[in-house]
Amino acid sequence: MSQEVVCVDFWANGFGMRVRIALREKGVQFEIKEEDLQVKERSKLVLEMNPVYRSIPILIHHGKPVIGSINIVEYIDEAWKEGPALLPADPLDRAKARFWSDYIDKMLFSVQTKFLKSKGDEKEESKAELIANLKQLEQVLDDKKYFGGDQFNFLDIMLITFSSMFSGYEQHGNFLIGVECPKLMAWVKRCRERESVASTLPDDREMYELHKIWYGIE
Structure with a gap:
């Protein structure tokens, strides 16, 4: 290599x-x-x-x-110590960031899968659960610019990649995340203005179309 x-x-x-x-x-x-x-x-x-x-x-x-x-x-x-720190300096804040990262992977990702694959009443239940997960994360964000306060850091990185499927969630479930979680969507906009995020996240439509294939969505 x-x-x-x-x-x-x-x-x-x-x-x-x-x-x-x-x-x-x-x-x-x-x-x-x-x-x-x-x-x-x-x-x-x-x-x-x-x-x-x-x-x-x-x-x-x-x-x-x-x-x-x-x-x-x-x-x-x-x-790479020379770059900006990603994890918070305070041990308690680091523990909280790791906790919510685990929450994203165990809760949000699993509910996303269920939401996209299910039908009928199960889909409505999983949609409600998905929205509840997003609202929970919005509470963690609160009124801060980023999850790390004024600095974009570890927990922001953990969650922002899921935003490439937010448009797909809305199309699939016929709801608007901006209505349910306005602070979270404002955070998404701020994050996507960063070069590191903008150059990494794929087109939302392409993401949803690929997931439709993966999950057999018509």
Whole structure:
């Protein structure tokens, strides 16, 4: 591999987008190795670098792999001290950021999957749960500019990649996130004005169209 830092990822992988945003926030030059998640077979590189889970994203630094999006972003923050800090300096604030990151992955992502795949009453129930999850996160944001206060940081990175599916949520469920969670949508707008985010997040329509294929949505 020609570069010191390589990100193995798929363009529509929200978890991998976190890694690319974090690297760009830190000003780290990196190479992207595209792994097509639309095919079942994983590449030789993925099998070699992540033989346990065979999943992406994978950060390869000096030829050594780092696995798991949350773990990778923490690694980036520790490995490149010269850039802006991503995790809060205060231990309690760091613990809170990790807690809500876990909430996003365990609650929001699982509800998103259920919402997109379900039908009838189950879909309405999952839509209500999805909105409740977003409102919970909006309460955490409160009136702050970013989840990290005045500074865009770790928890912002964890959640902003999900915003590439917000338009899809609205189309799929016939509701407006801006009505349900106005502060959260204002935060999305601020985040998307950042170069690191704007250059990473894909087109919302393309994201939803791909998810429609993945989840068999007509």
